[in-house]
Every structure is written in structure tokens, then in C-alpha cells.
């Protein structure tokens with residue numbers, strides 16, 4: 001009996017790996033089970049960064065062929081390890097990669113999966129809180145299959161380390177296989193680009209930005225705040241920005257500490273992607289805009305006046 005957590009990497013371990021490990025550690029403690037972790041990648045980065053999370057053992061599958069995720073290579077290794085450890089609970093991250101990996105592993109193990117949850121707990125079994133109906137309802141779930149599986153949304157927990165030591169590392173051989181999927185090319189976002197779903201701060205623009213030529217106004221605020229750039233579907237559908245920036249029901253779900261909505265009316269489908277943000281700031285020239293019903297701070301005014309002033313003030317505070 002054990003709790004197993006999947007550590008996601010992209011060269012380095014991703015922040016969501018530490019978050020999932022921390023959440024899994026709390027479950028392991030509550031359930032009185034050891035916490036194991038699995039790493040799949042080219043080479044496990046320094047194990048000391050995994051101290052303080054309650055991980056007893058890290059199972060490392062290290063091979064150049066695992067540098068990039070493919071379901072072909074990853075799923076059998078995670079599934080096999082979960083069976084070998086007789087895992088009672090299996091936790092992953094609800095990142096783009098993690099959602100696919102967890103769903104595939106759950107299918108292989110023929111178990112239930114609570115996907116994209118905001119909270120995890122233990123009450124004689126795995127419990128989870130998950131937004132449903134585009135975030136309008138929070139469902140409290142009990143996952144009864146063994147292993148009980150869940151994927152944790154990035155950015156929803158604050159990792160607080162304890163005194164637990166550097167985990168033991170057990171290196172497993174990676175069986176030679178003839179994968180049906182090969183990653184031929186990876187196109188990196190330009191240096192400095194912050195991944196929307198993992199960003200601590202997000203500045204988003206909607207139809208109110210009036211056209212693609214005006215993104216620099218929001219990008220300056222992004223630079224000042226160290227924020228990722230998001231967009232409403234109206235801005236994406238107008239062809240002003242790539243869909244990868246879309247926040248909402250049919251876009252990405254973000255859970256930053258700060259979300260600044262500029263020229264966005266606050267349709268329910270947009271809210272579905274940003275309601276978990278801790279602080280929401282809205283800038284809109286229509287005082288009746290729906291976004292003002294869900295924001296913590298609202299500024300009624302023209303974004304082309306407000307955003308440059310805000311950017312300037314933030315830069316002054318920083319200098």
C-alpha cells in the first residue's frame with residue numbers, strides 16, 4: 001500500500017510536480033502510507049530539491065527517449081510501477097500533458113479518475129473537490145477505485161516544505177521498445193514566455209483592445225508584472241491572437257494569484273477559465289459589465305488610459 005505521485009518534467013521538474021508531490025504527501029501522511037514518486041525523463045535533476053515533501057522513494061526512469069512525453073512510452077511505465085507498488089492512490093498534475101497521461105493510465109488500470117481537481121483529501125479514502133458546469137458548481141467527490149486517481153490543477157496549492165529528508169532514488173531500467181509515436185520536433189515558445197496555465201499572474205485582453213495592433217499595451221503590463229498574456233474568445237475568434245492564449249470554457253483554465261481582465265465583458269464561458277484566480281482586477285469602460293460582479297477590484301474606464309498608467313506606477317514601485 002502506498003501513494004504514488006507523478007513528477008512532471010520539461011528538462012527541469014515543473015512547479016506542478018512539487019505541488020502534486022506536496023498534496024500527495026499530505027494524503028500519504030493522513031492515510032499512514034509511504035509516498036513514492038515516479039520521474040520519467042532524460043536525467044533526474046538534483047534529488048535534493050525533492051526534500052521536504054515527504055517523498056520516501058523516487059523511482060527514476062531515465063532515458064533520452066523519455067525527454068518528451070509520448071503516451072506510448074510513459075503510460076506502460078507508470079501503469080507498471082503503480083501495479084508493482086500496489087499503489088492505493090495515484091496523483092498527477094492536471095497540466096496539458098498530465099491530463100492526457102492520467103486519463104491514459106486510468107484507462108489502462110481500469111480505475112476512476114478525478115481529473116483537474118482543486119483540493120485533495122483523505123477520509124478513509126481519497127476525496128477531491130472539482131469544478132463542474134464551467135466552474136459554476138464545486139463537486140465533492142470520493143474516489144473509490146484502487147488505485148484512486150486524481151490530477152491536481154496547477155497553481156492551486158502553496159507548497160510548504162517540512163523537515164523530511166532527500167528521498168531515496170531507485171533507478172529502473174527503461175525497456176527497449178519500438179514506439180509507435182516519435183516526437184520529431186519541439187517548437188519552444190520565445191524565451192521569457194510564461195506558460196498561461198502555470199503563471200502566477202495573467203493579463204488578458206478581450207474585444208475591448210480593438211485590434212491586434214494594441215497587444216503591446218497589454219504586453220507592457222505583462223512585462224512589468226511578470227505576467228502571461230491571455231485573451232477572451234472574442235479576441236481569438238477575431239484572429240487577433242493565437243488560440244493558445246484563450247482563457248475560458250473552450251480555452252485554458254488559469255489559477256494565478258492575480259488576473260487582470262482588460263476590455264473583457266465577463267461572459268460565463270470566460271469566467272469558467274479564470275474564476276479560481278485569487279485576485280481578479282477588471283478594467284472596463286462599461287460599469288454594468290458582468291466582469292465587475294466577479295472581480296475583487298474594478299476600474300471603470302478606458303483601458304488605453306488605465307493600462308499605461310498602471311504599468312507606469314508598477315514600474316515606479318519596482319525601481
Ligand SMILES: Cc1cc2nc3c(=O)[nH]c(=O)nc-3n(C[C@H](O)[C@H](O)[C@H](O)COP(=O)(O)OP(=O)(O)OC[C@H]3O[C@@H](n4cnc5c(N)ncnc54)[C@H](O)[C@@H]3O)c2cc1C
Pocket residue numbers: 205206207208209231232233234235246247248249250251252262263264265266267268269270273283284285286289301302303304
Ligand atoms: C460554447 C461556448 C464556449 C465559449 N468559450 C469561451 C472561452 O473559452 N473563453 C471566452 O472568453 N469566451 C468564450 N465564449 C464566448 C463568450 O460567450 C463571450 O462571447 C466572450 O467571452 C466575449 O469576449 P469579450 O469579453 O472579449 O467581448 P465582449 O463581450 O464584446 O466584451 C468586450 C468588452 O470590452 C469593453 N470595452 C470596449 N472598449 C473598451 C475600452 N477601450 N476600455 C475598456 N473596456 C472596453 C466593453 O465594455 C465590453 O464589456 C464561449 C461561448 C460559447 C457559446
